[in-house]
Amino acid sequence: MKCKICQREAEEGDFCSLHATAYDNIVKKYEVWRRALKISWKEYLREIAQNSLTGEWARETARYLLNNEEKQDVKQS
Numbered sequence: 291m292k293c294k295i296c297q298r299e300a301e302e303g304d305f306c307s308l309h310a311t312a313y314d315n316i317v318k319k320y321e322v323w324r325r326a327l328k329i330s331w332k333e334y335l336r337e338i339a340q341n342s343l344t345g346e347w348a349r350e351t352a353r354y355l356l357n358n359e360e361k362q363d364v365k366q367s
């Protein structure tokens with residue numbers, strides 16, 4: 291199983307340990323952002339993907355999730 295973002299070997303799930311950690315942090319931080327800013331998951335991911343203060347791992351993970359969710363939206367509509 292390879293990480294879907296960087297093609298490194300993934301220990302479990304879809305991501306390597308570095309991107310899995312970044313993903314966990316993104317999900318946890320969203321709870322805080324949502325309460326404070328009332329932004330959607332997608333808007334939040336865009337913020338992370340564009341924010342120069344965000345770490346490279348988190349930016350890559352956010353970009354991957356954005357691309358993935360676009361595809362899911364297409365299927366739903």
Ligand SMILES: [Zn+2]
Nearest residue numbers: 293296306309
């Ligand atoms: Zn990775």
